[in-house]
Amino acid sequence: MRPSINLRSLVIAALVLGLTLLPVYVALSGDRFMLTLFTRIVIMAMAAVSLNLILGYAGMMSFGHAAYLGIGGYTTAILCFEGVTSGFVQWPAALATSALFALIVGALSLRTRGVYFIMITLAFAQMAYYMASGAARYGGDDGLSLDTRSQFAGLVKLNDKATFYYVCLILLFGSIALIWRLTNSRFGMVLQGVRSNEARMRAIGFPTFRYKLAAFVIAGTMCGLAGALIANHTDFVSPSMMFWTRSGDLIVMVVLGGMGTLFGPVFGALALLFLEQFLPAVISTAVRPFDAADAAKAGEYWQIVLGPLLLVIVLFARGGIDGLLSSLSNLVQRGKQGNG
Amino acid sequence: MTLFIEQCLNGLQFGLLLFLLAAGLTLVFGIMDLVNLAHGSLYMLGAYFAATFAAWTGSFVLGAVLAIAGTLVVGMVVEVIAMRRLYGRDHLDHVLGTFGLILFFDELVRLVWGPGGKSLAVPSWLAHSIQILPGIQYPAYRLAIIVVTLAVAAFLYVLVMRTRIGMLIRAGASNREMVGALGVNIKLLYTLIFGLGAALAGLAGLIQAPILTVQIGMGENILILAFVITVIGGIGSIRGAFVAALLVGFIDTLGRSFFPELLVNLLGRQAGATAAPALSSMLIYILMAAVLVVKPQGLFPAGSR
Numbered sequence: 001m002r003p004s005i006n007l008r009s010l011v012i013a014a015l016v017l018g019l020t021l022l023p024v025y026v027a028l029s030g031d032r033f034m035l036t037l038f039t040r041i042v043i044m045a046m047a048a049v050s051l052n053l054i055l056g057y058a059g060m061m062s063f064g065h066a067a068y069l070g071i072g073g074y075t076t077a078i079l080c081f082e083g084v085t086s087g088f089v090q091w092p093a094a095l096a097t098s099a100l101f102a103l104i105v106g107a108l109s110l111r112t113r114g115v116y117f118i119m120i121t122l123a124f125a126q127m128a129y130y131m132a133s134g135a136a137r138y139g140g141d142d143g144l145s146l147d148t149r150s151q152f153a154g155l156v157k158l159n160d161k162a163t164f165y166y167v168c169l170i171l172l173f174g175s176i177a178l179i180w181r182l183t184n185s186r187f188g189m190v191l192q193g194v195r196s197n198e199a200r201m202r203a204i205g206f207p208t209f210r211y212k213l214a215a216f217v218i219a220g221t222m223c224g225l226a227g228a229l230i231a232n233h234t235d236f237v238s239p240s241m242m243f244w245t246r247s248g249d250l251i252v253m254v255v256l257g258g259m260g261t262l263f264g265p266v267f268g269a270l271a272l273l274f275l276e277q278f279l280p281a282v283i284s285t286a287v288r289p290f291d292a293a294d295a296a297k298a299g300e301y302w303q304i305v306l307g308p309l310l311l312v313i314v315l316f317a318r319g320g321i322d323g324l325l326s327s328l329s330n331l332v333q334r335g336k337q338g339n340g
Numbered sequence: 341m342t343l344f345i346e347q348c349l350n351g352l353q354f355g356l357l358l359f360l361l362a363a364g365l366t367l368v369f370g371i372m373d374l375v376n377l378a379h380g381s382l383y384m385l386g387a388y389f390a391a392t393f394a395a396w397t398g399s400f401v402l403g404a405v406l407a408i409a410g411t412l413v414v415g416m417v418v419e420v421i422a423m424r425r426l427y428g429r430d431h432l433d434h435v436l437g438t439f440g441l442i443l444f445f446d447e448l449v450r451l452v453w454g455p456g457g458k459s460l461a462v463p464s465w466l467a468h469s470i471q472i473l474p475g476i477q478y479p480a481y482r483l484a485i486i487v488v489t490l491a492v493a494a495f496l497y498v499l500v501m502r503t504r505i506g507m508l509i510r511a512g513a514s515n516r517e518m519v520g521a522l523g524v525n526i527k528l529l530y531t532l533i534f535g536l537g538a539a540l541a542g543l544a545g546l547i548q549a550p551i552l553t554v555q556i557g558m559g560e561n562i563l564i565l566a567f568v569i570t571v572i573g574g575i576g577s578i579r580g581a582f583v584a585a586l587l588v589g590f591i592d593t594l595g596r597s598f599f600p601e602l603l604v605n606l607l608g609r610q611a612g613a614t615a616a617p618a619l620s621s622m623l624i625y626i627l628m629a630a631v632l633v634v635k636p637q638g639l640f641p642a643g644s645r
Contacts, residue, residue: 119628127629134617
């Protein structure tokens with residue numbers, strides 16, 4: 001059977017093409033806001049891609065992944081605050097601190113499993129949150145502003161919005177490529193084996209703890225880089241980016257997009273941030289015919305729709321967006337065969 | 341010394357309050373195997389209900405009773421509409437589904453009560469201080485909290501260990517299929533248990549209402565504390581939740597008031613004062629990490645309840 005061009009791969013190709021050509025659209029239409037929104041989407045997609053490695057492929061339900069966003073971001077911001085503005089120092093430092101944090105958290109939490117694992121990863125993220133809130137020198141609860149974005153000796157200028165967008169996009173594609181290589185390697189096969197049956201993997205001789213820890217550190221490090229990007233994007237870091245509901249958002253992205261799929265987290269990030277951005281307007285429009293006066297206000301309450309929507313997705317659409325695309329393309333395929 | 345005794349009482353009071361929340365969580369987890377993040381929302385609802393009903397009826401006690409009844413009903417409705425469909429699913433599904441419920445409840449509260457906080461006054465007959473030891477005054481309201489929560493803990497103990505419904509609860513926790521096969525209406529039992537947990541959360545919320553401001557998101561911080569307690573105590577164990585709640589209550593309260601001073605003495609003024617605020621809020625999480633590293637199933641694993 002030759003690999004056919006199906007609906008799912010078409011949509012993914014369209015997504016990649018669309019993301020790549022977005023700055024061209026922005027340059028033509030002058031809609032600068034879209035560039036800001038999509039830079040954020042690309043960065044959050046990268047964080048979700050990293051979470052997907054441990055959550056989707058290895059079945060480790062980490063509920064503290066936003067901590068790495070914060071640690072990467074804070075490392076960048078603190079270095080900037082202390083006068084080190086070179087990105088050649090800031091970014092490797094962000095990678096190193098988040099890797100170290102992931103190593104410590106992973107080594108301790110991976111001793112537990114199930115709900116205990118969920119809760120201990122959450123507890124470590126809360127520790128990072130309180131550490132940042134308590135750091136009076138670096139703004140405490142109020143957060144810390146970055147005076148300048150990371151400097152790359154004039155080679156790449158992150159102040160230019162389109163350049164920054166492409167830097168983020170290249171790093172996102174790089175992360176996806178890395179995950180693709182990893183999951184198709186022996187290492188990735190072992191991880192997926194652990195997801196389906198850890199006891200059996202151990203019984204046939206794999207030191208599963210080491211594999212899980214390695215995956216945990218890779219995911220944390222990748223998310224730390226996303227953190228350095230988000231600090232550059234908003235020119236600001238605050239403890240609230242590590243609050244546990246932010247970790248919840250990341251999980252939502254992964255599951256909404258499709259766990260354990262290559263592009264699922266990107267779809268998930270796109271969908272969640274789009275909902276966040278445009279659901280208020282949709283609600284306002286929907287309410288307008290009934291109550292014109294309160295229509296604008298009704299849009300503010302968009303989460304009242306998002307919450308139950310999540311519940312419905314959990315209950316009825318397990319595969320997420322990627323799963324939906326797969327079943328749609330199967331449907332199309334079958335329809336073709338029926339005709340032919 | 342006066343301060344120390346006062347802080348110990350505060351720790352006891354906070355610990356008992358946390359027990360109310362943790363008991364509901366651990367019941368629901370132990371019996372239905374359900375991770376319920378929306379528990380904090382029920383706590384918030386309890387506080388909002390109490391503030392509204394007390395203003396409406398003009399009586400704190402009447403408001404409190406109505407608020408408990410209100411959260412009980414909301415809990416049972418939520419169970420029938422949403423939670424029931426999550427039993428037997430993956431824990432990831434629980435986390436996501438109930439996370440959705442948090443968003444829903446936060447927004448619902450904002451829609452009904454508006455974005456500003458509410459306040460609930462301490463009832464006038466409790467708004468004074470009582471001399472508990474020579475020279476030590478303690479607010480009557482906080483003493484009342486200790487009495488009420490201890491009574492509720494005793495009630496829970498009797499309910500679970502000494503009554504027929506408690507027998508069913510314990511049986512349901514160890515083997516739900518068998519209990520169902522013996523002809524017990526397991527669906528109704530689950531709805532009741534969930535309602536009980538919700539009512540306990542609502543009670544905790546309304547008790548806290550006069551001490552803190554009633555605001556959106558008030559459940560989100562304390563929910564994590566309650567989870568930490570259930571995990572330290574061993575998920576599903578009420579006794580564990582009780583011990584861990586007191587432990588966390590004491591450590592958190594005493595840690596916040598005395599730990600900074602200790603650090604300043606140990607590390608010197610400069611370093612101590614910098615590290616103290618962060619470290620004293622982290623104490624609980626350090627405790628939890630330490631417990632889980634030594635005993636990955638918590639202090640009282642549910643098997644040995």
